[in-house]
Amino acid sequence: MPVRFARSDRKLLILAIFIATGFIYLARIFYLQVINKSYATSANNNVLRYVTQYPARGLIYDRNGKVLVVNEAVYDLMVVPREAKHADTAQICSLLGLSKEDYIKRMETACKYSMMLPSAFEKQISKETYGYLQEKLYRLQGFYVQPRTIRKYPRAVAAHLLGYVGEVTPGYIEKNPYYKQGDYIGVNGLERTYEKELRGIKGMKIRMVDVHNRDVGSFEKGAYDTAAVMGSDLYTGIDLDLQEYGEQLLANKKGSAIAIEPQTGEILCFISSPTYDPNLLVGRVRSKNFAQLNNDSITKPLYNRAIMGLYPPGSTFKMAVDLVGLQMGVITPNTYFSCQGPESWPIKCTHYHGSPLNVYSAIEQSCNPFHFQVFKAILNDPRYSNIRDRYDVWYKHLFSMGFGHSLKTDLAYELNGYIPTVNFYDKTYDKRWNTMTVRSLSIGQGEILTTPVQLVNYAGMIANRGFYYPPHVVRSVGNMKNKTPFSTRKNISSIDAAHYDVIKKGMELVVERGTATAAKLDNIAIAGKTGTVQNPHGGDHSLFIGYAPAGNPKIAICVVIENAGYGSTYAAPIASLMIEKYLMHTVTHKENEERFKNMNLLYGSRKK
Amino acid sequence: MAPEKNKSIFRNVDKTLVLLYLALVFIGWINIYAAVHNTDHSSIFDLSQNYGKQLLWIGTSLIIVVMILLTDTRFFNVFAYGIYGIVIVVLIGVLFFGKEIYGSKSWFQIGGFALQPAEFGKFATNLAIAKYLSSIDFDKKKKLSKFIPLVIIGIPAILILLQNDTGSALVYASFGLVFYREGMPAYILAIIAGLAVLTIMALLINQFVLMGCLFALAVLIFYFYRKQRKVWGFIIALFIASSAYISTVDYAFDHFLEPHQQTRINVLLGKKIDIKKDGYNVNQSKIAIGSGKLLGKGFLKGTQTKFNFVPKQSTDFIFCTIGEEWGFLGALVLISLYISLFVRIVMIAERQRTDFARIYGYGVASILFFHFAINIGMTIGLIPVIGIPLPFLSYGGSSLWAFTILLFIFIKQDSTRLSGR
Numbered sequence A: 001m002p003v004r005f006a007r008s009d010r011k012l013l014i015l016a017i018f019i020a021t022g023f024i025y026l027a028r029i030f031y032l033q034v035i036n037k038s039y040a041t042s043a044n045n046n047v048l049r050y051v052t053q054y055p056a057r058g059l060i061y062d063r064n065g066k067v068l069v070v071n072e073a074v075y076d077l078m079v080v081p082r083e084a085k086h087a088d089t090a091q092i093c094s095l096l097g098l099s100k101e102d103y104i105k106r107m108e109t110a111c112k113y114s115m116m117l118p119s120a121f122e123k124q125i126s127k128e129t130y131g132y133l134q135e136k137l138y139r140l141q142g143f144y145v146q147p148r149t150i151r152k153y154p155r156a157v158a159a160h161l162l163g164y165v166g167e168v169t170p171g172y173i174e175k176n177p178y179y180k181q182g183d184y185i186g187v188n189g190l191e192r193t194y195e196k197e198l199r200g201i202k203g204m205k206i207r208m209v210d211v212h213n214r215d216v217g218s219f220e221k222g223a224y225d226t227a228a229v230m231g232s233d234l235y236t237g238i239d240l241d242l243q244e245y246g247e248q249l250l251a252n253k254k255g256s257a258i259a260i261e262p263q264t265g266e267i268l269c270f271i272s273s274p275t276y277d278p279n280l281l282v283g284r285v286r287s288k289n290f291a292q293l294n295n296d297s298i299t300k301p302l303y304n305r306a307i308m309g310l311y312p313p314g315s316t317f318k319m320a321v322d323l324v325g326l327q328m329g330v331i332t333p334n335t336y337f338s339c340q341g342p343e344s345w346p347i348k349c350t351h352y353h354g355s356p357l358n359v360y361s362a363i364e365q366s367c368n369p370f371h372f373q374v375f376k377a378i379l380n381d382p383r384y385s386n387i388r389d390r391y392d393v394w395y396k397h398l399f400s401m402g403f404g405h406s407l408k409t410d411l412a413y414e415l416n417g418y419i420p421t422v423n424f425y426d427k428t429y430d431k432r433w434n435t436m437t438v439r440s441l442s443i444g445q446g447e448i449l450t451t452p453v454q455l456v457n458y459a460g461m462i463a464n465r466g467f468y469y470p471p472h473v474v475r476s477v478g479n480m481k482n483k484t485p486f487s488t489r490k491n492i493s494s495i496d497a498a499h500y501d502v503i504k505k506g507m508e509l510v511v512e513r514g515t516a517t518a519a520k521l522d523n524i525a526i527a528g529k530t531g532t533v534q535n536p537h538g539g540d541h542s543l544f545i546g547y548a549p550a551g552n553p554k555i556a557i558c559v560v561i562e563n564a565g566y567g568s569t570y571a572a573p574i575a576s577l578m579i580e581k582y583l584m585h586t587v588t589h590k591e592n593e594e595r596f597k598n599m600n601l602l603y604g605s606r607k608k
Numbered sequence B: 001m002a003p004e005k006n007k008s009i010f011r012n013v014d015k016t017l018v019l020l021y022l023a024l025v026f027i028g029w030i031n032i033y034a035a036v037h038n039t040d041h042s043s044i045f046d047l048s049q050n051y052g053k054q055l056l057w058i059g060t061s062l063i064i065v066v067m068i069l070l071t072d073t074r075f076f077n078v079f080a081y082g083i084y085g086i087v088i089v090v091l092i093g094v095l096f097f098g099k100e101i102y103g104s105k106s107w108f109q110i111g112g113f114a115l116q117p118a119e120f121g122k123f124a125t126n127l128a129i130a131k132y133l134s135s136i137d138f139d140k141k142k143k144l145s146k147f148i149p150l151v152i153i154g155i156p157a158i159l160i161l162l163q164n165d166t167g168s169a170l171v172y173a174s175f176g177l178v179f180y181r182e183g184m185p186a187y188i189l190a191i192i193a194g195l196a197v198l199t200i201m202a203l204l205i206n207q208f209v210l211m212g213c214l215f216a217l218a219v220l221i222f223y224f225y226r227k228q229r230k231v232w233g234f235i236i237a238l239f240i241a242s243s244a245y246i247s248t249v250d251y252a253f254d255h256f257l258e259p260h261q262q263t264r265i266n267v268l269l270g271k272k273i274d275i276k277k278d279g280y281n282v283n284q285s286k287i288a289i290g291s292g293k294l295l296g297k298g299f300l301k302g303t304q305t306k307f308n309f310v311p312k313q314s315t316d317f318i319f320c321t322i323g324e325e326w327g328f329l330g331a332l333v334l335i336s337l338y339i340s341l342f343v344r345i346v347m348i349a350e351r352q353r354t355d356f357a358r359i360y361g362y363g364v365a366s367i368l369f370f371h372f373a374i375n376i377g378m379t380i381g382l383i384p385v386i387g388i389p390l391p392f393l394s395y396g397g398s399s400l401w402a403f404t405i406l407l408f409i410f411i412k413q414d415s416t417r418l419s420g421r
């Protein structure tokens, strides 16, 4: 029957497929196992050793091409426990200065990790020991030396900015299989943010090792080897000289100083004080030093005040109040309010000046009553039916100026700061609150909290007449042309540019003849504003924000000195020195420079 | 085979199949033992319990064997759709309540054990296919009759695909052989083979170069057949269809596949060398097998297959251990055992009196063959890394149970083919 025939034909084809597959596979296996001689060279006694090729991490440069971080070669002595059974124990102990017990303990740790995979027996051995080891290695079966690199900081500055590198934790390895035990990873700062770019790509060499621990060549002529790819370099906007100078000025003080280039948001210097030598957190000494720094609960050198320190902005906030008032139309440059000096109510004035006064003089003289009146006008704007709506408008304007939220800089752990919300007051005061309840906001006190990086961003935004790019350290990655995405993130405030001109004029007057004459320079016009921030935990914080040159801003700066006293006495002259240093590379007020370098304000304030 | 005289449940059971089954299960167990064995520190590896657990799975599998042999043969035919329906419901359930292991949300956690329902989809679908193709509803002339079998295999395949278990979903393609045996025109197999070749070419060669080659080929054929006008249209249509298909493959590869899947394919095609990831698995596996040479390193003497050198060595890469420790000789024995199993199943299927039993038998052979071909092909670097188990050998309770059920339902059918019970 033709149909029957066709069916059995089909059966035969199916059987043929099965059998043919079997033969093809056997032929392939025969090729792999018998014909391909490359596997034969890996005789029974030979061991294949998988040697990881660690790439050097990328370097980090400042804006002038000076290097902030370099790499230094170190050597780890690795052990494969299974192969190390016949190694000369005494030899190793004497080379490394170990006791027999140490040896056994380390071997047990290695065994616990893996019998077949290498683990570090002694990390970062010195060059001399490495030299001895090379000669004796043939007697040390199962041991080999693994070159690696660690970080080195030639100028020993910018510790908080750069962060540090540490060994990857087991929990992290589980989630990120790229990392293996003993690998390094950026833990904080730029090392953390740009870990992927900096780390490069690990390579792998497969070596054949004979019974005498001799390397007898690469497996299959290196066909399966992969080369390590070096990490990408980071090009930052940091000015290394300014960074170093600022750190010297802030030495033995608690506080921070950040400067940015207003037009781009590039961070010029990023100082959190007290700081530490970044070389302390490298290599074998890292964990010991880390514990020591971490235990210093008085000066907290590991605490990054520049992005984590929360301060009420104090009088530096007054420009924001005026900007909202001008934008809402509740004041104009020709609006005058009177000031009764210390007799003023409900907020006293801390300065003596003429009255009544307009917005220019009010900024110049940091007049509290004037700004209370502006704030009151905002919260009584007749165009809105109730205070909640008016407060919301105020809140939104502040938000657009970069307050109350993280600026998404490229530094980890940046805090949001805080601008109280309508909800917050409703909860706190059971919905019964009014202008009087929240009056402290008008002078930057009360519940409002800002970080130094938000304040410098605010200064830069005023310099730019109403826009900012998020402050950021890294301009480009890998090469100069590969820009980081910050330059596309332009934020425009909800205040018209024209209103900024009013504020800027006031800030120029502050340095010219107002509260910050201590910052005045003959050769550079600085615009700025001081702040003396009341603080329930101790002496007042001294603040200054500003930019220069006033006509064509190249640098915006914020200086915070904790528990020091008046903004005009500490923060303003320090900022002035740094501005001059950046713009002129030299300073005129040498006596100020010496005074601040040697001033110690670490343990309590000098004056209340 | 002469029928046995005793009246036990093993009466008329095909001894060859049972022996082949037991041999494969045993080989699997000793190699799982070898894969995790370590003379120095056997206790410090978490997975050192695998061979112990596998023994438990083997024991329970034998209980399942007895239960199947005790069941009335007609049960499987009568309840084929019911079993299929239950498995489909479970497969839907796992999408919502399942646990994710190795990136596939396809497991049910019951106490300390994880079950993978997808494994049980195979025999259930095979029952449903056999039932439908052997029923009177099935009429080859009706379009609907051709469509329904595709739906029967399509539903579980899609559900398993949704669990992110591509390998297990691909297995349903093996029913193509069953359909072919049951009368699907040969040209469909030819088209599938043609598409496979075109797919590989499209991935290997720039699509425009490939189209140029096809065009040249078309012109050549055109020249030879220039006098037969009827063929012209056919050649042009074929050329256009192939070109469109190549573009589609190219586009799909770039837009629909995830980066890790693209890498796997590129590594296999030799376009990219990536020792650390999938290339790493395949190269490690090839090194391990290659180092076994003709006679192997000997039982428990393998070095490459242990620890982290070959990942998942007791599940998907169990063949590495065999290749390394038993050499080419071991591989020859193992592959011969498998081929014998497949051939024996086909021969027994052909002697069945009912269409149901025959079709089911072909399904068993096709599914087992598909697993065998993919798994070993992967370890010797002939096929992309697709994680599916080697039947009866790989570590894992779900797969061993499911393959045992699959095979023994067929053995039970065969044992009662004369009595009809």
Ligand SMILES: [Zn+2]
Binding pocket: A339, A340, A341, A349, A350, A351, A353, A366, A367, A368, A369, A370
């Ligand atoms: Zn006043």
